[in-house]
Amino acid sequence: MQLVKTGLCAFGMSGKIFHAPFLKEHPGFFLSAIVERNREESKEKYPDATIYRSVEEMLKDADIELVVVNTPVQTHFEYVKMALEAGKNVIVEKPFTVNVKEAETLVTLAEEKSLFLSVYQNRRFDRDYLQVQKIMNEGKLGNIKEAEIRFDRFRTEPSGKAHKENPDATGSGALHDLGSHLIDQATQYFGMPEKLFADVFSMKGKEFANDYFEIILFYQNDLRVRLKSSVFTKEAHYAYSLHGEKGSFLQERTDNQENELAAGAVPEYGNDWAQPLKEPDGILNVVNEKKKTERILTSSEPGNYMNYYQQIYEFMVFGYALPSPAEEIIRNMKIIDAALESSNTEKIVYL
Structure with a gap:
């Protein structure tokens, strides 16, 4: 099975509950990187993931194909933009951004880079x-x-x-x-x-x-x-x-x-x-x-929230429909x- 190497931008409640467990248990994903600015809490459950001290540092990892932006909404625009510019596909937590203008800018950038951008509407x-x-x-x-x-x-x-x-x-x-x-x-x-x-x-x-x-x-x-x-x-x-x-x-x-x-x-x-x-x-x-x-x-x-990641995997590997594409979430x-x-x-x- 093709493995999608994935990086997680934060290991707070969202990372621990909604993302890391599914990325670990789904055989098509490899959780290869986690951002923890000061701690190493993820090591116990995810020893194979490299801990980075900043999102910027993690984005330099050329092996990462997919980045999950699960930081506070006020940082979504900055981090999604950085990830897209680094050539990474992106899943971003809801709400997508703080306003429509930011959302539209990111959708345009993803299209220009031929990358996908999905909003985690679990x-x-x-x-x-x-x-x-x-x-x-x-x-x-x-x-x-x-x-x-x-x-x-x-x-x-x-x-x-x-x-x-x-x-x-x-x-x-x-x-x-x-x-x-x-x-x-x-x-x-x-x-x-x-x-x-x-x-x-x-x-x-x-x-x-x-x-x-x-x-x-x-x-x-x-x-x-x-x-x-x-x-x-x-x-x-x-x-x-x-x-x-x-x-x-x-x-x-x-x-x-x-x-x-x-x-x-x-x-x-x-x-x-x-x-x-x-x-x-x-x-x-x-x-x-x-x-x-x-x-x-x-x-x-x-x-079953696993079905979201299953749909992401099927899109990346087989070209099936992308769940909650960013251009759709603009209307929200x-x-x-x-x-x-x-x-x-x-x-x-x-x-």
Whole structure:
């Protein structure tokens, strides 16, 4: 099997949970380099990886074909640009960049260099997201008229992470963080909206970056999609609510891959490794062809973040479709920029 030598730009939470385990377990990748500026934490689990003290130093390694930029969003533009200029293909963590202009510049550069640039939208491989996609594809709801996607937490105390909570740091806050997931899922389900209205602010106070947002997406076929997130939600809502001409579907957010990986789970290549559900996680309430109401408890199938790296490998080796190409994610960045504009002006913004 052809090996893709890969370098990881950081070994914090993202590197330890979302990238290194999959690069190690996938037989098509070789995790050959990791940037750790001051420590050597990666040595225990990844002894074959060379530790570099800076991204600049790692990019001089001519053997590396693929670089994963998993540093704070404020550094994405700089490091992705450096990696592309060094002739490396790039996976960059969400959110892609802090604004559309940066994203478009990087897409152009990748095209000029004949390199690929993919954004790590791992929530496309969550069990709950995939279950909603399945229900929609089966047409059980008929034409969908209204949808809501939420990602709530109960985190009322500051985390101490300046790149996420400093209001003066461009790209900080929930809109760029969790919002990049919800916006991506909405555009995957329904495409690009015509216009939007947004309310974005900090519930913890003006000294913190936004930790609450509500975005209403308007579509030309009279569909309304609401995206919402709050850090003051102790009791969980349904993460997905879809209402159509034939009925409704409610889906809980049940994917637990992140927590399982943090607890030490090893993702198996070629197998579903996440723990199975203990009870149903969705409700489908529809009117069938005989005009009778059916209320069904549904259970989602396991998600698997390994499938992202499998798709990357298949693209590099066999030329299959690239997962979440950067030029596609630009539309998500346009929605983020427009949401900030809408919230600041208190007006509807056309896309």
